[in-house]
Amino acid sequence: MAERDPNQDKRIFPQTEFVKDNKNLSPKDRFLNAYFQVLPLFTTNVAWFIMSLPIITIFPALGGLYYAVMKYNQEKSADWGTVWEGFKKHWKLSLKWGFFVLFVNIVLAANLWFYITRNQMWAIFVFLVMIVLSILWITINQFSFPLLLLQEDKKILLALRNGYVIVMRRPLAALKVLLLNLLTLVVAILLPPL
Secondary structure, three states: OOOOOHHHHOOOOOOOOOOOOOOOOHHHHHHHHHHHOOOOOHHHHHHHHHHHHHHHHHHHHHHHHHHHHHHHHHHHOOHHHHHHHHHHHHHHHHHHHHHHHHHHHHHHHHHHHHOOOOOOHHHHHHHHHHHHHHHHHHHHHHHHHHHHHHOOOHHHHHHHHHHHHHHHHHHHHHHHHHHHHHHHHHHHHHHHOO
16 A cells, blocks of 8 residues: 655645645745735735725725734634724724824924925924934834724724834834835835736
């Protein structure tokens, strides 16, 4: 009787968990594993895009997307229905967070514009301080909404404080996430199909 191949049970389709030991897999099988792992994220992003087409629904759609990504991270499955579930579940919280962040962004942008248009020497230093504060604010906010969804006590200022703690304790990791987000944004802008 022929011996059974130990890699035979490592089936390549979405229902299987991601194989941790990729050493024995062919490049094609590695690609297929990665593809099937990323496919739910693609569908959730398409759902987010469609739900945010009416501009007013951008923040609740973002809440639905974050909710779906968290579900995917916990359960390894998410689809457009998960985005819709998060949209319905967190729409008020998403709007509160989104308008608060938008308000602070406008205040920071107005300050940057004001100080860049001044001709005094002191204005340059204040402008540089405002740039540092803006970078810190953007870095904190990449963590604040996911933290808001995870918190039992859903308070925006608490989520911002927790985001601040993450940035201050792990500044290099937070900077890497920020640079990765900026790179993704630039690639998506430069390649219109994305």
